[in-house]
Amino acid sequence: MTTKPSPSTSRRGPFRFWSGMQLWQQIFIALTLGLVLGIVLNQTGNADFAAGFKPLGDLFIRGIKMLIVPLIFVSLVAGVASLQDLATMGRLSAKTFALYLATTAVAISIGLALATVFKPGVGAVLGSARAVDAKDAPTITDTILGLVPTNPVEALANGNVLQIIVFAILFGIAIVLAGDVANPLKRFFDSAAEVVYRLTSIIISFAPYGVFALMTWVSGTYGLDLLAPLAKVIAMVYLGCAVHAVVVYGG
Template identity: 35%
Template sequence: KQFGRIGGKALLYFLAVTTLALFIGVVVANVVQPGTGLDPTTLQKGDVSAYISKAKEKSWIDHLTEIVPSNVIGAFAEGNLLQVLFFSVLFGVALSKMGGTSESLIKTFDKFLQALFKIMAMVMVLAPLGAFAGMAFTIGKFGLAVLIPLGKLMLTVYLTMAIFIFGVLNTICRANKISLWKLLGYIKEEILIVLGTSSSESVLPRMIEKMERYGCSKQAAGLVIPTGYSFNLDGTSIYLSMSVIFLAQLFSVNLSWEQQLGIIGVLILTSKGAAGVTGSGFIVLASTLSSFPQIPLEGLGVLFGVDRFMSEARSITNLIGNAVATVVVAKSENEFHPHLADQPDQRQPELPAFEKD
């Protein structure tokens, strides 16, 4: 029962904080408007105009009915993300209802997921070459002027994540009588590792052990940290929402607040599928944009060249967000004993032999 309570509280916390992060990203992007400043006629040409011509005004009823796939195979073949997500949720619920008989199938899906991540890791080996080509294409086609909004986006993303950490997360910590500064000092080594690898996944084993020694119970740390790597990616949520609004501004696509709320709704689902490995946020962004034909997919080429420079901010924010979540959930269950953190470390966790993502 306690394990179930910890899981339930963690999921509610994840949903609330990541949704807040998405809203913050949208609001800041609308206020700062990093995507403005370019003549849209220099961008909207050729295949870009084809995307804009596909944009249709649809009612909320149309959007809701289109979520339900008429053909499951067709949803996968056409790359309809919302329909695939809808089917995946139903399939997951069905597996949970099957009890122990579904264990072999779940293990098969887990192996399949690991294989997909290995494929992604192999593809990301060529990421530097792709970033070079993407930036060269962007500047060659759109000119040096495109660097101005890209620079504004990078600066805005870093500032927004700093505000989120020292504003939102610090407020959560203070409300729960937790010192954010003490927590940051305790995980400073993990922060430096993430800064060097651009992947919060690289310190997953260390974080579980470190949070236990910080005072969280084994149950809380062992459940909240791994789950948070899929469901509590605060930095990725900010990046995704800001990037979508940035691309809309870049191509002078006026999004109503209803449409922006729809984007947040989709990102609430898609952001939960972004693993804590380098490049996953960009993949989720591409998948999300496929659900919104108003925004030209060609804009991804503009972002790709600088995505790597924002990866560190995303990963560090994700790491700190999960550390705070673990302490908050553990404390709500009276499973947090901060006096343990004051004891000298008798055993330091070894540095993981992680792969370069």
């Protein structure tokens, strides 16, 4: 005797199929659907309707920005506090800084080379261009002084990433130097880091919907005149990342 699936079970089928996909697959599908929908809206003269998707995309971007400060601060404090040997941390910091500078220099060189050869973005115009006044570059002394916040709370509130990183590292070192008396604080940041990681996964799970909304808005507002040069820019970005991953990290 066969039994028919209940209506609730059959309705869950498409949602179960969607939730069973990996996140990158969901994002790729959402990007494609948003691109197609935006082009259709643009070609049919419904650009204003496409603009209605922008708030949903902006909401996702705001959620990402919301994570930046707590994620950097909490994870850095928890990571530094977990290193009981400060000498080891010093060696790791020096090697990490040197590797960061070297790989950054190579990445910039790859980007400049691709931009010089292929000239991506030529023909893409987003709104009207306007002249801006160039500011003088800060001196090395001002740059170093700017790394240390005079008010950590202000640095956190303004999202000054470099000052947040410096303060978080110093705070983590202080927890290590304080010894056993700081164990409750160390456990607090370990727990806070896990909570922030879980919050990050929640926000990232909405990425397909944010990408769909943003892609619909961009393609629906600017149309194929922008998308063709933009596609070249995206292709060059992926090519540069691939070259950097294979040649630099692979080597």
